[in-house]
Amino acid sequence: MTIRVTPREETTQGFRTLVLVGSLFAGLIAVGIVFAVRGVNPLLAVWSIFRGSFGSAYGIKETITKAVPLILIGSGLALAYRAKFWNIGAESQLLLGAVFATWVGLTWGPHLPGWLIIPLMFIAGFIGGALWGTIPAILKIRFGINEVISTLMLNYVAAEIVKYLVVGPWKGETKFGYPYTDDLPDQAILRLLPLSRISPALVVLAVVLALVLTYIIFRTRFGYEIRVIGESPEAARYAGIDFFKTLLITMVISGGIAGIAGVGELSAIHHNLSYPETISAGYGFTAIIVAWLGKLNPAFVILSGLFFAGIIVGGDAIQMTLGLPAVTVSVFNGFLLVFLIAGDYLLYHRVKLVREHA
Amino acid sequence: MDTSTTERRIEHLEMRGIEKRFGTVVANRDVHLEISAGDILGLLGENGAGKTTLMNILYGLYRQEEGSVLINGEVVDIRSPKDSRRLRIGMIHQHFMLVDQHTVLENIALGDETVPFFFPRRAVRPRVEALAEDLGLDVDLDKKIYELSAGEQQRVEIIKALYRNADLLIMDEPTSVLTPQETEQLFATLRSMSENGHTVILISHKLEEIMAICNRVIVLRKGEVTGEANTADVQKTDLARMMIGRSISSSYPKADLEPGEPILRVSDLHVLDDRGLPATRGLSFEVCENEILGIAGVSGNGQREAVQAICGLRSSESGSVTLHGEEISNEAVRTISDLGLGHVPEDRMVHGIVGNLFLFENAVLKKHHQAPYSAHMRMDYREVRDHADALVSGYQVSAPSVSVPAKNLSGGNIQKLILGREISSAPSLLIASHPTYGLDVGAAEYVRLQLIERRDSGGAVLLVSEDLEELFAVCDRIAVMFEGKVMGVVDPSLATMEEVGLLMAGVVNESERAERSSVADAGIVDEGEPSFVAAADGNALPDDSATIATSAEVAE
Numbered sequence: 001m002t003i004r005v006t007p008r009e010e011t012t013q014g015f016r017t018l019v020l021v022g023s024l025f026a027g028l029i030a031v032g033i034v035f036a037v038r039g040v041n042p043l044l045a046v047w048s049i050f051r052g053s054f055g056s057a058y059g060i061k062e063t064i065t066k067a068v069p070l071i072l073i074g075s076g077l078a079l080a081y082r083a084k085f086w087n088i089g090a091e092s093q094l095l096l097g098a099v100f101a102t103w104v105g106l107t108w109g110p111h112l113p114g115w116l117i118i119p120l121m122f123i124a125g126f127i128g129g130a131l132w133g134t135i136p137a138i139l140k141i142r143f144g145i146n147e148v149i150s151t152l153m154l155n156y157v158a159a160e161i162v163k164y165l166v167v168g169p170w171k172g173e174t175k176f177g178y179p180y181t182d183d184l185p186d187q188a189i190l191r192l193l194p195l196s197r198i199s200p201a202l203v204v205l206a207v208v209l210a211l212v213l214t215y216i217i218f219r220t221r222f223g224y225e226i227r228v229i230g231e232s233p234e235a236a237r238y239a240g241i242d243f244f245k246t247l248l249i250t251m252v253i254s255g256g257i258a259g260i261a262g263v264g265e266l267s268a269i270h271h272n273l274s275y276p277e278t279i280s281a282g283y284g285f286t287a288i289i290v291a292w293l294g295k296l297n298p299a300f301v302i303l304s305g306l307f308f309a310g311i312i313v314g315g316d317a318i319q320m321t322l323g324l325p326a327v328t329v330s331v332f333n334g335f336l337l338v339f340l341i342a343g344d345y346l347l348y349h350r351v352k353l354v355r356e357h358a
Numbered sequence: 359m360d361t362s363t364t365e366r367r368i369e370h371l372e373m374r375g376i377e378k379r380f381g382t383v384v385a386n387r388d389v390h391l392e393i394s395a396g397d398i399l400g401l402l403g404e405n406g407a408g409k410t411t412l413m414n415i416l417y418g419l420y421r422q423e424e425g426s427v428l429i430n431g432e433v434v435d436i437r438s439p440k441d442s443r444r445l446r447i448g449m450i451h452q453h454f455m456l457v458d459q460h461t462v463l464e465n466i467a468l469g470d471e472t473v474p475f476f477f478p479r480r481a482v483r484p485r486v487e488a489l490a491e492d493l494g495l496d497v498d499l500d501k502k503i504y505e506l507s508a509g510e511q512q513r514v515e516i517i518k519a520l521y522r523n524a525d526l527l528i529m530d531e532p533t534s535v536l537t538p539q540e541t542e543q544l545f546a547t548l549r550s551m552s553e554n555g556h557t558v559i560l561i562s563h564k565l566e567e568i569m570a571i572c573n574r575v576i577v578l579r580k581g582e583v584t585g586e587a588n589t590a591d592v593q594k595t596d597l598a599r600m601m602i603g604r605s606i607s608s609s610y611p612k613a614d615l616e617p618g619e620p621i622l623r624v625s626d627l628h629v630l631d632d633r634g635l636p637a638t639r640g641l642s643f644e645v646c647e648n649e650i651l652g653i654a655g656v657s658g659n660g661q662r663e664a665v666q667a668i669c670g671l672r673s674s675e676s677g678s679v680t681l682h683g684e685e686i687s688n689e690a691v692r693t694i695s696d697l698g699l700g701h702v703p704e705d706r707m708v709h710g711i712v713g714n715l716f717l718f719e720n721a722v723l724k725k726h727h728q729a730p731y732s733a734h735m736r737m738d739y740r741e742v743r744d745h746a747d748a749l750v751s752g753y754q755v756s757a758p759s760v761s762v763p764a765k766n767l768s769g770g771n772i773q774k775l776i777l778g779r780e781i782s783s784a785p786s787l788l789i790a791s792h793p794t795y796g797l798d799v800g801a802a803e804y805v806r807l808q809l810i811e812r813r814d815s816g817g818a819v820l821l822v823s824e825d826l827e828e829l830f831a832v833c834d835r836i837a838v839m840f841e842g843k844v845m846g847v848v849d850p851s852l853a854t855m856e857e858v859g860l861l862m863a864g865v866v867n868e869s870e871r872a873e874r875s876s877v878a879d880a881g882i883v884d885e886g887e888p889s890f891v892a893a894a895d896g897n898a899l900p901d902d903s904a905t906i907a908t909s910a911e912v913a914e
Contacts (some may be wrong), residue, residue, distance in 0.1 A: 010766060218737070221732045228723065231712045237671060238701070238709040240692030240725040 011238045011347050020295075023343030027336040032275035034156060034331055040322050049332075052317025053310035061196040065269075066208045068199075068311035069094070069261040074305050075210040075298035076257035077111070082217055082296055083250050084230040089136065089151030090258040092158030093129035095276055097259025098266045100128030102170070102273040105148040105188040105266075114187035118267065121188060125263030125291025126256040132158060132257015134248055135357060141244050142329055155284070159276040166273055181273040190268040199268040199333070206264075206302075213298040216253075226250055258284060282330075286312070289337040365847045368446055368557060369430050370394050376425035378411055378581075385411040386581045389425070393526070393574075394455075395500035398548060398558045400572035401567070401588070402601055405657055405824055408581040409561045413528045414558075416433045417449040418442040430643045437821030448524025450515045456503045463499040483704075489520050492554070509540030516547065526557045533567055534658055535633075545571045550558055561602075563656045565594045565863035577601050594865055595856060602826055602859035609831050610806060613814040617834065618647030621787050621818035622668070627677035627687075629660070629667045638662035638842040640677070645787065650819040651810060652850075653861055654826060656864055660842035662704060665791050668820075669701050681787060695724055700785030702776055702793050704822075706769070710776040717757055720764040721746035721779055753778030754804060770801030788812050791796040791822045797834050806832050826855050840864045 023158040053063045073090045081088040087093075101121040109117050136150040142225030166183070172182035217223040225246050227235040236243070265279055266272075272281065289306050294301035315329030370431050373391040377384070388770045393399050401409045416427060418436040429445060436442050440678035442449075456465050467473050467482040474481050483499065490497060495513045503511060512532060517529055519586040533541045546556050548571055561844045562568055570574050570590055577600040579706045585600035623644040631637035637661040645651040653661055666672035668679055679687040681898040687695045695701070703709035711720045722731045722742050730741045746760040755774045757767055764772065773793065780788060788811060794802035809832060813819050823829050828865075829836050837847045845861040 010763075108574055219737060221727060221735050221737055224719070224732075224737055226713050227715060227719075230707070231714045234705075234708045235710070235712045235723065237691070238668070238703055239726070240690060240695055242690075242692075 001355055004352045006347055006350045006352070007215030008350045016347060019166055019256075019346050020340075023339040024293075024344075027339035030335045032337065034328075034335075035324075038324060040324065045318055045322060045324070048318045048321055049311060049314030052314035052321075053312075054314075059162075060315045061193075062313045063306065063309045064203065065197045065309075066281075066283075066312050067189040067306045068202050068264060069280070070283070070287050070309055071206040071210055071302050071305035072261040072264070073258045073283055073287035074294060075206075075213045075288055076212065076299055078098040078294060078296040078298050079213055079217060079226065080250055080254040081249060081291055082223075082230050083226040085137070085140070085247055086102070086148045086251060087133065087151050087251065087254055087287065088148055088156075089133070089154050090254075090287055091280060091282070092151075092155040092256035092283065093255040093260035094265070094280050094284050095158045095162050096123035096128035096132040096180065097256075098273060098279050099165065100124040100129075100146075100259070101263040101266055102184070104158050105184040106170075106182060109185040110186070117188045118183075120188065120269060121281050122260055125259040125266075126174040127259070129259020129262065130256035133258070135252040136249045137247050138250035141247055150352070162273065162276045166201055166275065169251075172272065175272075179275055182268065184243045188267060189271055190264070192268060197269055202264045202268055205260070209260075210298040210302050213257075220262045222246070222249065227321040256337070258287075258351040261304075281312070286333055289333055290338070292306050292337060366430070366557070368395065370428075371430075371526060371557070372428040373412070373416065374426050374428065375429075376412065376415060376419060376422050377713035378408075378415060379421050384581050386415070386422070388573065389578070389581075390584055390609065391576055391583075393557055393559065395525070395555050395557055397574055398550050398552050398560060398572045400575040401561045401578065402563065402568055402575055402597060403558055403578035404563060404601060407578040407601075409532055409578055411581075412578070413449065413561060414600060414658045416442065417528060437505055443522055443524070446523055446525040448519030448522060448526070449528040450512065450519060450532065450871045452514055452534060454511050456511060456514060458504040459502060461500050461502055462506070462514050465503060465514060466499075466520075466521050470521070479688050482857055486521060487519060489517055493520070493550055494515075495547060502698070506541070509537065512540075512544065513547070520551075520556075522606050525555075526559065527551070528559045528561070530561045531563075532560065533562070533564065541567075563863065565597055565860070565865055568597070569594060572611040573599065581879055594863070596858060597805060598859035598865075599856050601863075602855045610810055612810055613648075613836075615648040615814065617649040618816075620644045621680075621682060621820035622820065623680045623683075624664070624668065627664065627667060627679060628675040629663045629672060630675060631660075636715055636842060638667070638785070641843060643812060643837050643847070645820050646820040647786075647816055649814045649816055649835070650821055650833045652829035652836040653820065653822040654829050654836050654858055655824070655839035657824060661839055662791070664839075665701075665789055665820075665822060666703070668694075668789065668885060669699065674716070691723075692727070696728075698786040700780035700783065700788040702773075702780050702788070702790040704795075706776055707765075709770055711764045714759055715765050716761050717750075717767070717775065718743045718746035718760040720775065721749050721760070721870065723779065725779070725783065743875060749775060749778040752782070753808070770797045771803065773805060777805055781808060781812055785817065787818045787820065789820045789822070792822070792824065794823070794825065794828060802828075812890070829858075830855065838862055898909055 004026055027205035028046060028198045032046065040217050049163055053059045073094065077087055077090055092316040101124050104121050104124040105117065108120065111197040112120070132154065135154060136147045139145040163179070166179040170181045172180050174182055188203060189356045192199050216228065225236070227242045228239060228241060229243065229246060261283065262279065270279060286308055293307065311332055312329055315332060317322050318328065372395050373389060376386050376389040378386040380743065389412055391412070401413070403409045405692065407740065411420060413515065415422045418438045418441050421437065424726070427436060428434065431491060432446055438443065457468065463479055463482060463486060465487050467478065486499060496519060497510055497513050497517065503514070506514070512535070515668070516527070521599045532544060536544060551558060557723060560568070560572060561744065574587050575587055575589055575592070575597065577581060577597060579601060585597070585598070625642045627638050627843060628636065629638045633810040641664055643651065655661055663672055665673045665689065669687050670693070677687065678685060681694065681697050684697065686697065687855070707713065712723065718739070720741070726732055731738060731745065743760055749755060750757055750760060753774045755767070755771045755778065767775065788809070792807070793805050806828065809819050809821060821829065821833060833850055835847055836850055836853070836858060838845045838858055840862060841864065845864070845866060848858060
C-alpha cells in the first residue's frame, strides 16, 4: 500500500465546508485523547468547555469580552496573511498600542474631556501597533529578512519594553511599588454594560472594522493587489504592483488594528499598563488560529473569534470544575490550528491509498 | 582504481531504436546512436529536439518505451542513475548538482560508500588529487562550492564523475555557463580525457562548438535523427539544414502595409542575467508601426532578459530603450505598461495569470488600476466582469464561466485570455514571448492570426520565438540573437531557414556576401575554425532599415 497524492483541480463550496468541519472534528478528537490520558472523560470535558462559555449569562458575557480583541487582531492578520505576509507579532503590536495609549491617557487624560481623549488614545494605539508592524515589513522588503522570525522576535522586545516601563519610569505613584502604571483618569475609561466587562463601543468597533476589512480585501484595488501578491509574487511583478507600498500599508493596517485591540484591553478592562502577560492573554497568538478558521475573511473572523473566545472562557471553567491545568486551552488551540492547516492540504490535493502491484 | 565498480570499461555503446513518449508527445522516435571509446560525439539539435531526453534515458532518469541499450555488445538494463553509474556512465547536467555549503572534496566523495567512517577526507584526498592531476584540472579541494565560478564548478562535476569511474561522460550544454576562456579549458580537458580512452557525449545547439571539439555528430530534430556524420566530412551549412529542417509550410495573409514610424527603439542595451553575467551585450533593434519583428534564437541567448528589460521587469546596465521616443529604460513596469505596451509573457502560468484568482479577476491584471475597472481605490467588479465576458467571447476563450479559478482553464485558453487582455487595449507595442509554445495547432494558429491583426491595425509587434516556421510565416523581419546581440536581420521572404539557422548557431551567414567578399568566404570553408567576419562588411545585410550588430567574436 502506498499513498498517492495528486493535485486537486477544483473544489466545491460543499467540499470546503466538509473539510473545515472535518478538521475541527479531528482536532477535537485529538484533544479528547489528551483529556483521556489525564483521566478525564473527553466528552464531558468538551461539554464542560462549551457549557462554561455559552451556557450561562456570565459565560456569554465573558466570551464576548474576549472575542473583541480576537476579532480585531484576527481581521488584521487575515489581511496580512492574504498577502502571505506571516505576521506572528500581533501580540507585540497589541502591546505597543497599549503603551502609546497609556502615554496619551496619562499625559493628556486629566486635561481633556472623554469624547476627545478616548479617540486620541485609539489613534495613538493604532500608530503604536502600526509602527511596530512596519518594522518587519521594511526588514523583509529591503533586506529580505524572514518576517516570521522578525515578527516573532519583536514580541520579546516589546514585552521587555513594557516590563521596563512598568517597573521603571512609568511605575505608578499610587501603586505601592507594584509594577503598574497609575490608573487612567475616569474620562479615559470606556463605559461598560452593567455587571459585565463588555464595552458596547468596542464591540461595535470590532464588528465594523472586520466588515470594513472584508470590503477592503474583496472590493478595493488595494485588496486586489494584496491578493495578487499573496497568490503569485511573479504575476504581481509582471502586473507592476508596488510591493513596498502595498506590504507597508498592509502591515500598517494589520499592526495598527492589533494596537487598537491593545487600547481596548487597556481602557475597558485593565485601566493601567502592567506586565505584558496581564495586558494580553496571548490574544496575538490565538488570533492566528482565529484568522485561519475564518478562512482569512474578516467577516468570518467575527464568528471564529467568538468560537475561540468561547474555548478560552470554557477552558478557564474546566480548570476549576475538572482540575485540569491552565495550559489545557493552549493544547486545545494548538491542536485545532494544526488540523485546520493540515485540512487545507486536502483542498488542493487528492490523497489516495493505492495497492501496489509489483 | 576503485572497488565499487565491477563492470569492465566501455569499449562500445549503442542505443537501438529508442522511443520515448510523454503522454501523446513523442520525445524520441526510433533513435539509433553508436559510440566507441575515445569518441567525442556531438548531439546537435534545437531546444525541444529530444537531446536531453535521449541522454536522460541513457543515464537512467527516464525509461524508454521501446528500444535497447547495448554496452560492448550486451544488452543492459538501466533503471536508475545507480545502474548507469555501475555501468560507468556519468552525466553532468546543465544545472550542477553540488552542495553549495560543502567543500569540493566533500562534494566529490558524496555518495561514495567505500569512504571510511573515520577520517573520510584523508582517505579520499589522494585519489581525487591524482585524478585532477591526470587531467590537468586545477581546483582547490578545500574551497566551498559557492566560492567557485561556474567553470570551476563544472570541473568539480567532471572530477566527481571520473571519481565514480565514469567511462562515458554525458555533458548537457556544458558551455552555456562558461566564459570563452573557460570553454577553451573545458575543451582541452575533454581532449585529454578522450586520449585516455574516455568517451564523451556533448549535447549542444552551437555549431561552432560541435565542429571545434567533436569528431562525430548526430543531429536530432523533433525527436528523430535527421543526420549523422564525421565532423571532418561536413560543412556547417549541412548541419544547420539537418537541425532546422527545410521549407515553410504555410504563410498567413497580411495586409500590404509599409512599416510606419518606429515605435520601439533599443540601442546598445546591456543587461545582466540572474547570475550577474552579461545577458545582452549591446543589443540594438527597432520595431515600427504595422510591423512584426521576430526575434529568433536558441533560448538562453539573452532574449528573455532583453524582453524583461524592455518591460521594466529587469534593470539595464547601460543603453537606451525608447517607446514613442520616450526613454523607458529602468522605468517602473506600470509606467511602461501605461505608455501602451502589451506583454504576453513567456511563462504564462507563472507570470501571465494568478491561478487561484478567478478568471474575471485575471482579465484586468495589470490594467486593474485604470478606469473603468477601478476608480478612487475601489474596484468596479461589474465593469471587470463585463470586460471578462467580452474577452471570453471576443477571443474564443472557452470557460464554463468567468467565475472559475484561472488555473482550471487549459493552456490554450489561458493564452487566449492573456492575449485578449493584452491586445484589447490596443497597445502601440505588443511583445509576445513564445506565445504558441505548448499550444495545440488550433490555438497556435489563432494566436498568430491575432498578432497579425494587431500589426494590420497599426500596432508594432515584437515576437520572440524559437519556432522558425512560425517566425517565417508571421514576421515582416527577423532579427537573430546570439549571445546577447543581434547577429543579423533578415527578410523572411528572401532568406532561407538555413541562413537563419546558421545565425542562430553563431555563424554569420555569408551566402550572399560570399560572392562579394572572398575574405568572409575563407572563414566558413575553413572547417573546425569559427567563421571570421570582417567587421567592415558587417552592415551590408539585406535589410538596412534595422540597426545591425555583427559579431566578430572568435571562439577559437
